[in-house]
Amino acid sequence: MKAYQELTKEELLTLKAELNAAYEDAKGKGLKLDMSRGKPAVNQLDMAMDFLDAVNSQSAMKAEDGMDVRNYGGLDGIPEAKKLMADILEVKPENVIVCGNASLTIMYDTVSRAMTHGILGNTPWCKLDHVKFLCPVPGYDRHFGITEHFGIEMINVPMTPEGPDMDLVEKLVSEDPAIKGIWCVPKYSNPQGYSYSDETVRRFAALTPAAPDFRIFWDNAYAIHHLYDDRQDQLLEILSECEKAGHPDMVFEFCSTSKVSFAGSGIAAIASSKANLDDMKKSMTIQTIGYDKINQLRHVRYFKDINGIREHMKKHAAIMRPKFEAVLKVLDEELGGLGIGSWTKPNGGYFISFDAMDGCAKAIVAKCKEAGVTLTGAGATFPYKKDPKDSNIRIAPSFPTPEEMAMATDLFVLCVKMVSVDKLLENK
Amino acid sequence: MKAYQELTKEELLTLKAELNAAYEDAKGKGLKLDMSRGKPAVNQLDMAMDFLDAVNSQSAMKAEDGMDVRNYGGLDGIPEAKKLMADILEVKPENVIVCGNASLTIMYDTVSRAMTHGILGNTPWCKLDHVKFLCPVPGYDRHFGITEHFGIEMINVPMTPEGPDMDLVEKLVSEDPAIKGIWCVPKYSNPQGYSYSDETVRRFAALTPAAPDFRIFWDNAYAIHHLYDDRQDQLLEILSECEKAGHPDMVFEFCSTSKVSFAGSGIAAIASSKANLDDMKKSMTIQTIGYDKINQLRHVRYFKDINGIREHMKKHAAIMRPKFEAVLKVLDEELGGLGIGSWTKPNGGYFISFDAMDGCAKAIVAKCKEAGVTLTGAGATFPYKKDPKDSNIRIAPSFPTPEEMAMATDLFVLCVKMVSVDKLLENK
Structure with a gap:
């Protein structure tokens, strides 16, 4: 894939038309996905239900x-x-x-x-x-x-x-x-x-x-x-x-x-x-x-003890891992080599950080929102909610299912592309 | 019973000797009772153990x-x-x-x-x-x-x-x-x-x-x-x-x-x-x-709902009431008419308030402590722990058993008498 920066104005305009069509399609799907907060998923919570029996009426x-x-x-x-x-x-x-x-x-x-x-x-x-x-x-x-x-x-x-x-x-x-x-x-x-x-x-x-x-x-x-x-x-x-x-x-x-x-x-x-x-x-x-x-x-x-916790955390990891991998797969496949974004590949935690081209984050989050995918507000990762470059977006893959995360990320990369094309066209 | 204020110096001195002897006896008993804080008693806690089953691994x-x-x-x-x-x-x-x-x-x-x-x-x-x-x-x-x-x-x-x-x-x-x-x-x-x-x-x-x-x-x-x-x-x-x-x-x-x-x-x-x-x-x-x-x-x-709570509180009352009554009975019998203290008779809550003669509260609490009965520190019921009259003592009957409360109050009234006699003798 050619980096977007190397595209001519005409190529960008063609691309823009294609992306717009895809976006209209996506909006029609009526997505309603939330990757805004680091909330545990329902199956992570279900997994720990017997925690509630650990102290009961018979306990010392x-x-x-x-x-x-x-x-x-x-x-x-x-x-x-x-x-x-x-x-x-x-x-x-x-x-x-x-x-x-x-x-x-x-x-x-x-x-x-x-x-x-x-x-x-x-x-x-x-x-x-x-x-x-x-x-x-x-x-x-x-x-x-x-x-x-x-x-x-x-x-x-x-x-x-x-x-x-x-x-x-x-x-x-x-x-x-x-x-x-x-x-x-x-x-x-x-x-x-x-x-x-x-x-x-x-x-x-x-x-x-x-x-x-x-x-x-x-x-x-x-x-x-x-x-x-x-x-x-x-x-x-x-x-x-x-x-x-x-x-x-x-x-x-x-x-x-x-x-x-x-x-x-x-x-x-x-x-x-x-x-x-x-x-x-x-x-x-x-x-x-x-x-x-x-x-x-x-x-x-x-x-x-700590070993019990470590074993339990492996079960969390088994639930979380496919979600992270679903996001990263789409990002790699769809944005790799395009020069319009970079992202982290963490070994743990609850988030992936995405950096768009300068001045694009707010527009990307807004476009996602319009099509039914809620991201953490652009700027939220900075004091006073002011990202000086307007480029950072936090992705929280924990709450939706891996399939939903893949769908949400499909929409996300589409929005990244659209906003990036618009940004590049500004200077053509 | 004659009010202490009406006793002659000689009568007070005789009384003092009797009280001292009783106090030495009491000390020998090795009491270890705490009526300092409004803590629920163990049977109040035991009574609510099935509270711990109300949410369990099977709960919605x-x-x-x-x-x-x-x-x-x-x-x-x-x-x-x-x-x-x-x-x-x-x-x-x-x-x-x-x-x-x-x-x-x-x-x-x-x-x-x-x-x-x-x-x-x-x-x-x-x-x-x-x-x-x-x-x-x-x-x-x-x-x-x-x-x-x-x-x-x-x-x-x-x-x-x-x-x-x-x-x-x-x-x-x-x-x-x-x-x-x-x-x-x-x-x-x-x-x-x-x-x-x-x-x-x-x-x-x-x-x-x-x-x-x-x-x-x-x-x-x-x-x-x-x-x-x-x-x-x-x-x-x-x-x-x-x-x-x-x-x-x-x-x-x-x-x-x-x-x-x-x-x-x-x-x-x-x-x-x-x-x-x-x-x-x-x-x-x-x-x-x-x-x-x-x-x-x-x-x-x-x-x-609130009715469930009210029913539950009746069980608490059944445990608390005999303790309050044990204290009040001893206070009435032992201090009634002596003119050396007054106390409240609440219909609820966790405390009885006792007012000794001015300048006696600290000494009473100290005497009780010496013989194994812990009371709330004198002065604690006032800002900066300063009771201007040094007269108020808070009695918390909730934690010990009724029998223990009776014993503790026996000692308490003994200490009230001793300190009061000393106080009255100061002016004879």
Whole structure:
């Protein structure tokens, strides 16, 4: 296939007519497909139904430390749940607090607490004139939503296949004391599916921030969400790297079982240094008497341990893999060599990232929508929903079936072609 | 029995010797009893074990509106859970958001949000020099903990059997725009077990605050927690009273099922006007994708409806009543007519409030502790843990058995007598 850039105006016009006809056809099919959010599919949920029997009326209701999980108390989480979440993150249980149903809430609360109470004795951020966060882009819209909500200025940092541009991160963080944090999805990043290289993690650990209360917000959302048995990304464990580098307090790490057990009914955890956790607990103990310990117990009784979780995640992978492959097959076959788009091929996580020609993303998403395929809004992967190049589109293959994903991607590539042809014609 | 105030110095000294001997005896018994917190007892928890079977691997997992409760979404709560919580509060489902496992967390988050984002477009409280809350006293230590944590100045307002001193509330609220809220436990108040009279509720609804963002924090924690079938307090519904009085946005109401299903694994809710809820959701939608809908469904499937909850609460009452009665019997028999203490006789809730002679509460709690009976710390029922008279003690009869409660109260009255005698001797 010839790259579109090499086509003459006449060839482009002919192509445009063909594509338009195909698009009218496609619209006639009345598609109604959603690849906008990283939602588990129904068969992923069905697969875990016996999770609901793991704690029942016949169950012993004491935690390992003898605490009755049905009563008040246990701010930290029950010991066996701390162990389970620690094993997911490859940290020690004493560095973990198990919380409620969503890591997003822990992240929001962590920022909120920094606003009102500061971190480890530093000035509360709400008392400062400027608070800034670094945002590797493209990234996770809900991260950016939190910092935007609190009026924190967000600064884009380009992502690479090895992680954020660390030269830039090092420079900004060491120079500007208003920079208080950076949002990271270090493994199978949202939306690109990139995993940070060992060097990137070590450079993070070695950062020398101008702000004493600078923190890395390390959202390890996809720690165990591999797509393949034989192609799995490995991530260096950041807490111990930071400790080795003499910066033990520099990281807040987050994870949850939302995409392991049930979305919305999982358990979430934060991992950090003892000093950070103690600081945090001063507020937590005012905010709650304890999180849902029965649900913590349910997770431990069902999964047993990290090996149980790993086995369970293989079943998720078996469901997810064909969907990713369906998308990638269509992208390869239909767009390969055309020069009008590039995309990632992740080994795990929930997303594929697509980069269209500059200035095309919004139009592509709109065209898809018009024909019944909902994508994440163009721009959503950037702070303030502003993609400076208007090129990035996040594809979330998890919810539809593989067949639906293939259909949706067929439409998607058609829209990419149409919009690209129009873009190229502008300059002819 | 003669009042202690009428005893001569010699009589007091004789009494003191007898009491000391009894106390040494009591210490020898090696008691280890806790009446410090309003924790459900083990048999209350055992009673609800089949709650855990209400959702299991065979259950239909769709909510009434068709939403799959196992997946993301549903910020408000599932419709049937909204209805259930609305019925507990006697409000409309559209005025309710069902949240996570603890009303305490909703209250904390509500104050936190007011600090960082303000209420309905008003200045965020963290930008103000002075923010004050009224605190009916004695009251709930965890309420005061929240406002203290956020540096909000707390002003004591005396409680009466009809509710807070409304003359004072009206005066302060209408004069001082720095007063942004008042903590209320309007039914079976913590710790006195008082319920606000209709007149009190109407006067609340008719308040004309100097601050446009003044809110009544109406913690209806014991809405359905009666001790008797035939002696139940009734509380006027505040949302509709406020609406009638032309102040629809003046209340945030809270409740939970922590003392209905399981403490820590219940569901909590906030009720308020549509304007307030919409305002709140702007932050909530950043903080979470949704609360635990499976646990919401579990509640609805188990209790069915408000009648199911009422029947269940009768079983709780049957367990709680003998404990309250055991305490009250000892108090009546041992302290009646002595003039050294007064106490409340609630029809519901989780506490009995005891007022010792001024300056005696701390010493009584310490003496009890020394002999193996843990009470809520003296002063805990006041802001900053400072009881100006050092007289109030909260008794929490729920956790021990009735027999243990009788034993604990035997020791308690002994300590009250000892400390009172010492106090009276100071002035002889």
